[in-house]
Amino acid sequence: MLQIRDLHAAIDGKEILRGVSLDVNAGEVHAIMGPNGSGKSTLSAVLTGNPAYTVTAGSVTFNGKDLLALPPEDRAREGLFLSFQYPVEIPGVSMVNFMRAAINAKRAYQGLEPVSAADFLKLMRAKREVVDLDAKLTNRSVNEGFSGGEKKRNEIFQMAMLEPRLSILDETDSGLDIDALRIVAQGVNRLRRADNAIIVITHYQRLLDYIKPDVVHILYKGRIIKTAGPELALELERRGYDWIKDDNNV
Amino acid sequence: MQQYIDLYNEHRERFHSGAPAALNALRGRALEVVASTPLPPRGSEDHEAIDLAEVFATDYGINVNRLNIDPRLAESFHCDVPNLSTALWCVAGDVPMPTGTALRPLPGVDVMTLRQAAARCPELLEKYLGRAADIGQPVVALNTLLAQDGLLIHVHEGVDCAKPIQIVNILNATAPMMAVRRLLVIADSRAAVKLLLCDHTQRDGVPLLSLQVTEVFARQGARVDIYDLEEATPATRRVNATFVSQQADSNVLVDTITLSGGTTRNELTVDVNGAGAETHLLGMAIAGGTQTVDNRTLIRHHAPRCDSNEMYKYVLDDNAIGGFEGRIRVDEDCPRVEAYQGNRNLLAAKTARMHTKPQLEIYTDDVRCSHGTTIGQLDDDALFYMRSRGIPRDTARTILMQAFMADVIDAVRLDVLRDRLRHLVDKRFTGQLASCANCPVKSSHPRD
Numbered sequence: 205m206l207q208i209r210d211l212h213a214a215i216d217g218k219e220i221l222r223g224v225s226l227d228v229n230a231g232e233v234h235a236i237m238g239p240n241g242s243g244k245s246t247l248s249a250v251l252t253g254n255p256a257y258t259v260t261a262g263s264v265t266f267n268g269k270d271l272l273a274l275p276p277e278d279r280a281r282e283g284l285f286l287s288f289q290y291p292v293e294i295p296g297v298s299m300v301n302f303m304r305a306a307i308n309a310k311r312a313y314q315g316l317e318p319v320s321a322a323d324f325l326k327l328m329r330a331k332r333e334v335v336d337l338d339a340k341l342t343n344r345s346v347n348e349g350f351s352g353g354e355k356k357r358n359e360i361f362q363m364a365m366l367e368p369r370l371s372i373l374d375e376t377d378s379g380l381d382i383d384a385l386r387i388v389a390q391g392v393n394r395l396r397r398a399d400n401a402i403i404v405i406t407h408y409q410r411l412l413d414y415i416k417p418d419v420v421h422i423l424y425k426g427r428i429i430k431t432a433g434p435e436l437a438l439e440l441e442r443r444g445y446d447w448i449k450d451d452n453n454v
Numbered sequence: 455m456q457q458y459i460d461l462y463n464e465h466r467e468r469f470h471s472g473a474p475a476a477l478n479a480l481r482g483r484a485l486e487v488v489a490s491t492p493l494p495p496r497g498s499e500d501h502e503a504i505d506l507a508e509v510f511a512t513d514y515g516i517n518v519n520r521l522n523i524d525p526r527l528a529e530s531f532h533c534d535v536p537n538l539s540t541a542l543w544c545v546a547g548d549v550p551m552p553t554g555t556a557l558r559p560l561p562g563v564d565v566m567t568l569r570q571a572a573a574r575c576p577e578l579l580e581k582y583l584g585r586a587a588d589i590g591q592p593v594v595a596l597n598t599l600l601a602q603d604g605l606l607i608h609v610h611e612g613v614d615c616a617k618p619i620q621i622v623n624i625l626n627a628t629a630p631m632m633a634v635r636r637l638l639v640i641a642d643s644r645a646a647v648k649l650l651l652c653d654h655t656q657r658d659g660v661p662l663l664s665l666q667v668t669e670v671f672a673r674q675g676a677r678v679d680i681y682d683l684e685e686a687t688p689a690t691r692r693v694n695a696t697f698v699s700q701q702a703d704s705n706v707l708v709d710t711i712t713l714s715g716g717t718t719r720n721e722l723t724v725d726v727n728g729a730g731a732e733t734h735l736l737g738m739a740i741a742g743g744t745q746t747v748d749n750r751t752l753i754r755h756h757a758p759r760c761d762s763n764e765m766y767k768y769v770l771d772d773n774a775i776g777g778f779e780g781r782i783r784v785d786e787d788c789p790r791v792e793a794y795q796g797n798r799n800l801l802a803a804k805t806a807r808m809h810t811k812p813q814l815e816i817y818t819d820d821v822r823c824s825h826g827t828t829i830g831q832l833d834d835d836a837l838f839y840m841r842s843r844g845i846p847r848d849t850a851r852t853i854l855m856q857a858f859m860a861d862v863i864d865a866v867r868l869d870v871l872r873d874r875l876r877h878l879v880d881k882r883f884t885g886q887l888a889s890c891a892n893c894p895v896k897s898s899h900p901r902d
Contacts, residue, residue: 280844292839296857
């Protein structure tokens with residue numbers, strides 16, 4: 205589904221990603237871990253097309269398409285989704301209008317008519333249940349006045365609405381208490397299918413207790429320096445990152 | 455300006471004949487001011503964004519003989535604010551004419567031309583016409599010199615006008631033409647009225663100028679809402695001077711909306727003469743291409759315990775130029791006045807320019823006055839967030855610009871108009887603004 209080859213990227217002239225290669229197949233869950241500043245969020249920003257970052261080398265293929273050649277909206281409409289570490293507040297734009305615009309944009313891309321008002325409301329109601337999102341929140345402006353936990357739930361709600369092929373969850377666990385973490389993780393698990401895939405970016409093992417990864421990668425100084433099974437996350441939790449750095453002479 | 459002085463002197467008899475005596479009585483003074491006061495050039499005080507001398511430099515014709523007015527115009531024009539039942543008048547150029555809806559009497563409300571008023575209620579014109587407008591200003595003087603007719607709206611004491619009164623101003627000529635328009639609104643004690651003024655141009659490519667002076671008298675406890683909506687073509691120039699005089703406990707709202715146009719200068723002066731009065735000034739300007747929209751507002755608090763609340767918002771794209779000169783003055787011995795002035799601007803393109811000058815002038819201690827001004831761009835983070843959900847960049851921009859205008863639209867106190875404005879603003883931002891739907895010429899500004 206996703207093939208990243210020797211990806212280099214910079215922000216303000218500073219190189220953050222220094223040769224990332226990664227393959228993700230349908231049905232898989234990958235975890236990307238790593239210390240602060242290793243480039244985890246940069247990777248998610250580059251994949252989704254954040255204009256603040258510049259790709260300096262490498263390639264990314266998503267379902268056979270050159271992902272880096274597409275504008276952010278088309279990447280999304282091809283089925284890529286990012287759950288933001290810091291969801292953006294948009295005063296004056298209601299969640300309902302925001303989601304309707306997103307759904308209809310995707311449908312237009314697929315050559316479909318805009319969704320009917322009745323079907324849209326039905327869809328909203330069904331998907332809210334995935335993360336137990338309060339109906340009142342969907343009538344408010346996007347993320348405005350939402351608590352930290354509500355913002356993260358709202359991200360997963362949007363994921364449920366848009367049914368992406370590949371979802372990147374960027375530190376979705378940060379700022380969540382245990383109950384909210386469980387609700388969010390259960391929501392993500394309900395959305396798992398044989399034909400979609402998830403990349404979980406996290407510092408901690410605890411999210412991976414709920415969302416079981418098939419593969420764990422360690423990103424350090426802009427490169428993936430180690431890839432292994434889920435036991436790697438447990439080992440990191442126990443020993444920290446230093447032993448990895450020592451083992452890999454980085 | 456000399457060409458207009460010559461025109462007046464040459465056709466003096468025609469300007470005076472049939473015009474109200476109360477207006478003719480002001481012409482001498484008007485002529486003096488026009489002859490002796492040059493129009494302020496760009497860069498002079500309160501004229502940062504507009505060159506009035508340039509606006510009037512074109513040798514516009516004036517319909518001295520009241521010719522070429524198609525009487526079917528008023529009937530054929532249908533302003534597309536659905537479900538809004540109004541008493542509708544049309545002003546073709548500067549010739550007012552009622553439509554069918556305006557012929558049905560509104561109890562306690564008189565709407566008539568100034569020429570009719572001169573015959574029916576000359577004492578009213580004597581008492582009010584030219585009493586609020588400052589004839590010392592060259593723009594007002596020129597209007598006073600050249601106006602031949604206009605409209606009077608008089609709402610009698612205690613009467614709540616049953617439906618909104620709508621005036622559709624239409625410019626349409628094949629050669630450069632100036633429409634000299636005059637509107638006089640008198641709301642007696644405890645009267646209430648809502649006015650919807652729509653400016654349209656039915657032809658593009660020809661310089662057409664609307665020069666309007668509006669005087670509004672809100673007497674004790676009266677409530678007057680004025681929604682002034684311009685949807686004109688890029689060749690249109692509009693110079694509008696509105697003067698509001700408020701008595702005690704009156705409540706006035708003036709909402710000045712520029713959806714499209716060429717060069718727009720709106721001057722709004724409010725004199726709050728009685729205690730306990732409330733003033734709401736709203737403004738919304740959406741400009742693209744090479745459009746100029748300039749609003750100058752002045753609120754003078756002459757009485758204690760009054761509230762004024764002002765908010766103007768601009769979205770400027772392409773090479774558009776915006777201007778806002780807002781001043782609030784609180785006289786001596788006017789305690790407990792509360793006045794707020796806000797001006798928020800969104801520049802959607804690097805080439806757009808905004809000039810803004812908020813000013814407070816306060817001579818009493820016990821008041822609460824403040825102002826706030828911002829100029830910003832679209833929020834890049836919000837834009838990316840929306841695009842990351844599949845919303846195309848242009849759609850995302852449109853949604854953000856609409857959101858920016860949401861509060862000034864929500865402040866409209868006429869439900870149907872509020873809904874319609876949302877729709878019109880939406881269309882304006884997506885580049886498909888037709889003017890009120892049945893205009894033969896669509897005044898659209900295709901965006902990038």
